[in-house]
Amino acid sequence: MQTLEENPHNIKINLAKILTNLLHYLLPWTIPTLIIISWQLASINGLIESTILPSPWQVVQTTITSLQSGVLEQNMAISLYRALSGFVIGGSIGFLLALCTSLSQTLNLLLDSSVQMLRNIPHLALIPLVILWFGVGESSKISLVTIGVLFPIYINTYHGIRSVDSNLIEMGHSYQLNSWQLFWHIIIPGALPTILMGVRYALGVMWTTLIVSETLASSAGIGYMSTNAQSFMDMSTILMCIMIYALLGKLSDLMAKSLETSLLNWQIKGGMING
Amino acid sequence: MHKLVKRLFSTIFLVFIIASAVWGYTLTREDSSSSLETITIGYQAGDPIDIAKTRGQFIKKMKKAGYKVVFKQFQNGSAEMEALASGNIDYARTGDTPPVTALASGSSITFVAAGSSKAKGSGIVATKSSGIKSISDLKGKKIAYTSNTSSQYMIMQVLKKAGLSTSDVTLVDMSQSDASVAFAKGKIDAWTNWDPYTSSAELTYSGAMIVTGTTVGASNRDYIISGSYAKNHPAASKALIKYLGQDMTWANTHKTKLVKMMTKSLKLPKKVVERMVNRRSYSLKAVSTKATSEEQAISDSFYTDGITKKKVKISKYVLNLK
Amino acid sequence: MADTILSIENLSKKYQGKVALNSTNLKIKNGEFVALVGQSGGGKSTLLRLIAGLEPMTSGTISQNNQLIHGINSNTRVMFQDDRLLPWKTVRENITFKKPKNSETAEVVNQLLERVELQGFADAYPASLSGGQRQRVALARALFVNPEILLLDEPLGALDALTRSKMQKLILDLWQERKMTVILVTHDVHEATKMANRIYVVKNNKIEATFENPLAYPRTDATCTNLSTTILNKIIDQD
Numbered sequence: 025m026q027t028l029e030e031n032p033h034n035i036k037i038n039l040a041k042i043l044t045n046l047l048h049y050l051l052p053w054t055i056p057t058l059i060i061i062s063w064q065l066a067s068i069n070g071l072i073e074s075t076i077l078p079s080p081w082q083v084v085q086t087t088i089t090s091l092q093s094g095v096l097e098q099n100m101a102i103s104l105y106r107a108l109s110g111f112v113i114g115g116s117i118g119f120l121l122a123l124c125t126s127l128s129q130t131l132n133l134l135l136d137s138s139v140q141m142l143r144n145i146p147h148l149a150l151i152p153l154v155i156l157w158f159g160v161g162e163s164s165k166i167s168l169v170t171i172g173v174l175f176p177i178y179i180n181t182y183h184g185i186r187s188v189d190s191n192l193i194e195m196g197h198s199y200q201l202n203s204w205q206l207f208w209h210i211i212i213p214g215a216l217p218t219i220l221m222g223v224r225y226a227l228g229v230m231w232t233t234l235i236v237s238e239t240l241a242s243s244a245g246i247g248y249m250s251t252n253a254q255s256f257m258d259m260s261t262i263l264m265c266i267m268i269y270a271l272l273g274k275l276s277d278l279m280a281k282s283l284e285t286s287l288l289n290w291q292i293k294g295g296m297i298n299g
Numbered sequence: 300m301h302k303l304v305k306r307l308f309s310t311i312f313l314v315f316i317i318a319s320a321v322w323g324y325t326l327t328r329e330d331s332s333s334s335l336e337t338i339t340i341g342y343q344a345g346d347p348i349d350i351a352k353t354r355g356q357f358i359k360k361m362k363k364a365g366y367k368v369v370f371k372q373f374q375n376g377s378a379e380m381e382a383l384a385s386g387n388i389d390y391a392r393t394g395d396t397p398p399v400t401a402l403a404s405g406s407s408i409t410f411v412a413a414g415s416s417k418a419k420g421s422g423i424v425a426t427k428s429s430g431i432k433s434i435s436d437l438k439g440k441k442i443a444y445t446s447n448t449s450s451q452y453m454i455m456q457v458l459k460k461a462g463l464s465t466s467d468v469t470l471v472d473m474s475q476s477d478a479s480v481a482f483a484k485g486k487i488d489a490w491t492n493w494d495p496y497t498s499s500a501e502l503t504y505s506g507a508m509i510v511t512g513t514t515v516g517a518s519n520r521d522y523i524i525s526g527s528y529a530k531n532h533p534a535a536s537k538a539l540i541k542y543l544g545q546d547m548t549w550a551n552t553h554k555t556k557l558v559k560m561m562t563k564s565l566k567l568p569k570k571v572v573e574r575m576v577n578r579r580s581y582s583l584k585a586v587s588t589k590a591t592s593e594e595q596a597i598s599d600s601f602y603t604d605g606i607t608k609k610k611v612k613i614s615k616y617v618l619n620l621k
Numbered sequence: 622m623a624d625t626i627l628s629i630e631n632l633s634k635k636y637q638g639k640v641a642l643n644s645t646n647l648k649i650k651n652g653e654f655v656a657l658v659g660q661s662g663g664g665k666s667t668l669l670r671l672i673a674g675l676e677p678m679t680s681g682t683i684s685q686n687n688q689l690i691h692g693i694n695s696n697t698r699v700m701f702q703d704d705r706l707l708p709w710k711t712v713r714e715n716i717t718f719k720k721p722k723n724s725e726t727a728e729v730v731n732q733l734l735e736r737v738e739l740q741g742f743a744d745a746y747p748a749s750l751s752g753g754q755r756q757r758v759a760l761a762r763a764l765f766v767n768p769e770i771l772l773l774d775e776p777l778g779a780l781d782a783l784t785r786s787k788m789q790k791l792i793l794d795l796w797q798e799r800k801m802t803v804i805l806v807t808h809d810v811h812e813a814t815k816m817a818n819r820i821y822v823v824k825n826n827k828i829e830a831t832f833e834n835p836l837a838y839p840r841t842d843a844t845c846t847n848l849s850t851t852i853l854n855k856i857i858d859q860d
């Protein structure tokens with residue numbers, strides 16, 4: 025009997041909870057949705073000329089035809105390959121370099137000021153050099169992404185390691201940890217939040233650099249699709265590419281975020297170990 | 300349970316991403332049937348090389364002749380000239396102006412072949428609202444052109460013909476894509492360019508072609524240019540001219556097919572492509588003395604106007620395959 | 622009971638030429654509960670850190686069980702005012718740290734956690750614990766290796782009064798159960814008199830005075846007041 029009495033109350037609470045949850049999910053989408061709807065309406069009413077700005081529906085159609093012909097998938101896969109390999113190469117170099125300079129005073133003196141100097145060069149200014157050295161093939165595009173990704177990872181890893189709580193390191197010493205244990209159990213986890221911030225930032229740099237590099241003597245990739253469309257004022261393809269950038273950007277941000285939540289779950293109050 | 304689902308989902312997602320990247324990698328590796336000598340050709344969208352590439356015959360014939368052809372698309376002629384100079388491409392199809400300025404700046408390039416005149420499709424298009432009817436109306440107007448392209452020579456020749464100086468008009472140097480937006484929005488009065496931009500400006504934005512290259516002797520031919528490669532590989536150059544020539548003959552005799560093909564690849568309205576194709580003919584042959592003297596005229600005129608700093612004798616740089 | 626566990630002779634420490642501890646002599650017997658009190662900057666923490674082997678000494682000797690100490694002193698454990706728990710490790714991992722995970726160590730951890738009243742928190746991360754709970758984890762961690770000497774550097778300094786008095790009782794109980802030696806650094810003279818057998822006043826970088834405190838446990842506030850006043854006077858005494 026008691027349970028029966030309690031039920032309506034529970035349902036009410038649950039309903040309210042579900043509604044607020046729903047609102048949390050939907051609220052971020054309201055502005056983009058409103059913009060797209062009004063844009064579509066303006067296009068239908070001829071307020072926006074389709075040669076200047078095609079309607080969302082036209083963009084969707086272009087996307088569908090590009091998907092059906094396989095062109096979009098291929099270009100996306102090629103861009104993804106360039107982006108990821110550049111990221112992996114640049115990320116590893118930046119990370120290892122930062123390990124060297126943050127853990128060894130000698131290497132720090134030797135390398136850090138040079139790296140800091142190079143870091144301030146806008147990496148897109150290196151395009152002519154990259155073309156001279158690596159040509160116009162894949163390696164030039166990948167190396168441009170590499171350079172773009174290298175520095176944020178370097179800076180954040182360096183900074184993260186340098187700012188690990190010295191009390192914790194002393195604690196490790198008093199437990200007589202060897203260098204490897206100290207590194208693996210204290211320094212890396214301590215630096216991880218900052219490193220992951222670098223990763224997130226580098227993912228953004230990765231896409232912007234890739235898009236620029238794909239406008240150079242390219243014959244494939246999303247950046248190529250967009251510049252190619254640009255030379256013929258193919259606005260709906262250009263818009264499609266812009267949407268794809270936004271999507272890829274959001275996607276990599278999500279990936280970085282979920283990496284953060286899974287690796288840094290100890291930061292959350294009340295977080296329990298996974299196992 | 301929730302955690303498990305989440306983990307499963309991220310794993311699948313990760314595998315998908317990596318698999319796509321690997322697929323992308325395989326796509327970038329051109330099939331390496333490698334005993335063939337590789338020739339890299341630079342081109343721009345919609346040009347004769349693009350036709351040969353899309354038609355697909357050229358690549359097969361070259362393969363039979365022992366060459367593996369790789370195409371690289373460029374945004375403009377200056378980028379192609381840079382790539383030639385650094386040896387990243389072996390041949391390039393450009394308009395008539397980039398090789399002239401490249402020579403004047405000391406690059407060592409060779410004219411390998413020349414196309415037929417595109418004078419009818421190149422010229423100045425005026426917006427409807429500008430009220431420009433003839434070249435004398437250009438006085439005081441805002442005219443867009445793109446430096447280091449045929450449009451630079453074109454606008455100079457037109458101004459000379461109209462008896463105007465550069466201070467009588469407002470010249471704006473813009474990229475093709477910027478200029479087309481400016482034209483569509485009426486931010487400029489006239490636009491100096493070539494097909495398919497001229498026909499697009501005429502048909503899509505109801506502009507009027509007030510003067511063409513025919514009037515001022517600007518042919519705006521296509522040229523095949525090479526760095527040192529053509530000189531060292533005469534056989535390759537010969538094969539290239541021969542097979543490209545065959546594609547051009549095909550283009551002249553199959554205009555409906557050509558229009559269909561280019562409409563698709565350029566994603567332009569059919570009527571625009573039609574107009575472009577119908578007011579020109581296609582060819583690629585060894586460089587004639589007529590073409591050489593046209594290039595010489597451009598070179599001299601640029602030198603006189605101070606655009607280039609060096610006098611160049613064009614005939615010295617024309618490839619002689621005999 | 623009466624044998625000396627820790628013997629310090631002429632111990633000095635300078636930081637970049639600045640004296641932190643000046644030729645100090647000290648003998649502590651096995652099983653004693655000793656407190657160090659005194660003005661800030663007097664050298665209490667320095668003395669503790671030297672005993673733990675966290676800093677090299679400038680001159681003098683420390684010997685524990687007649688063996689000279691150099692490098693990390695693995696028969697001691699230090700507990701600081703800040704808990705120094707690794708935020709990325711669970712309570713259990715923080716306690717065992719270097720020890721391999723087997724059922725035996727798991728059992729020891731469970732017993733320790735039960736003793737500090739944190740059963741059920743073994744798999745929690747430090748971020749989800751209160752300040753008092755974290756200090757209890759730090760205490761359990763220090764006790765896990767069964768140190769001969771437990772070094773406490775103001776471990777209760779950041780806790781509220783109630784938690785503090787609970788922790789004082791816990792530490793006293795553990796000291797009596799385990800028969801270990803404890804050296805407690807504290808700002809709170811009253812805490813020292815309530816807990817320690819002997820109290821050293823550290824002043825001007827050396828030990829200025831020693832007070833025996835033979836009162837029986839459990840001690841009440843009232844019984845300690847007199848001694849506390851005497852010690853406090855000694856600390857603020859300008860000589």
Ligand SMILES: Nc1ncnc2c1ncn2[C@@H]1O[C@H](COP(=O)(O)OP(=O)(O)OP(=O)(O)O)[C@@H](O)[C@H]1O
Pocket residue numbers: 636637639640641642659660661662663664665666667668
């Ligand atoms: N790492 C260090 N480098 C330089 N000087 C130090 C260092 N550690 C301590 N000192 C100095 O040594 C002296 C003694 O410091 P210590 O920390 O031992 O004092 P304390 O008695 O623990 O003080 P408090 O009660 O404030 O903790 C102080 O003057 C302090 O400035």
Ligand SMILES: [Mg+2]
Pocket residue numbers: 665666667
């Ligand atoms: Mg201190």
